[in-house]
Amino acid sequence: MFHTQVPTVDAASVPADAALLDVREQDEWDAGHVDSALHIPIGEVVARLDELPDDRLFVVCRVGGRSAQVVQYLVAQGRDAVNIEGGMYAWEAAGRPMASSDGSEPFVL
Template sequence: MEAAVVPADGLLLDVREDNEWAAGHVEGALHIPMGQVVARFDELTAAVGEGRRVHVMCRVGGRSAQVTQYLVAQGLDAVNVDGGMLAWDAAGRPMVSGPDGTAEGAFVL
């Protein structure tokens, strides 16, 4: 799915590492680094609820594609956000960063 068409109220799962998340992320996204997805699966399913689609993203789309495959195999409705945060930024979609979650200008994605 293209970043530009992800619904504003869609559930975003960001699977990047902590330092990538701190540099810039989508406000309201669920942050579970790729290496923690299996261990934190219950947390994810609680956030998803019944019948809600999960939009999975990373920096460029590779890690999120792997996580998407795993989630689909587990029975979740999940789609990969093509191009990840780079495509999100290029599409002009809003992001936040910094310790208090406010926009700080240029992002290092």
Template sequence: MHFAQLPTVDAAAVPSDGFLLDVREDDEWAAGHAEGALHLPMGQVVLRLDELTEAVADGRQVHVVCRVGGRSAQVAQYLIAQGLDAVNVEGGMLGWEAAGRPLVSESGDQPFVL
């Protein structure tokens, strides 16, 4: 599959009850992320695929997000190849923040996209 054919969704269009998979690194996650998202750094996706598959066993669509959309596009492509219903969140967490979607941080400090 070529990235041009990869299903994408605008950050503003991700359902509030949608399943969001954040594939950024630990420091990026700690600085600011969407509440309720599952954090699974890109390098751990293959190793932890069973955990992810179990989390969406109800057939929910996986909205994959990173900072701007590059890493998440690769992960979404991989997940689709594994038979999951995955879409790339266009614009990543920067798009999420720009759309006015809420962020939380691990530290309790003002969340931001790193």
């Protein structure tokens, strides 16, 4: 079995106006997420493909594993998708803005 190369980008290089897809679970999202991101847990991505924008999609999870799987799937479907290397931990470390669902201090769960 072979692995195809997954397109990746570091968190600091993601454009501020990028279309982001967060594939983490609800509790992870609630703790801390990118305010403008679309939240579709990994298990729902296939069923909700029609909700994804047509532009380049930057996909994120906690550390990059789940989002890499989603990027692999999206690329196989002919979509322009990129994995955010290091996930939300890298996003937070890069000082990128985050929000929580309840207004408290956001963190990566």
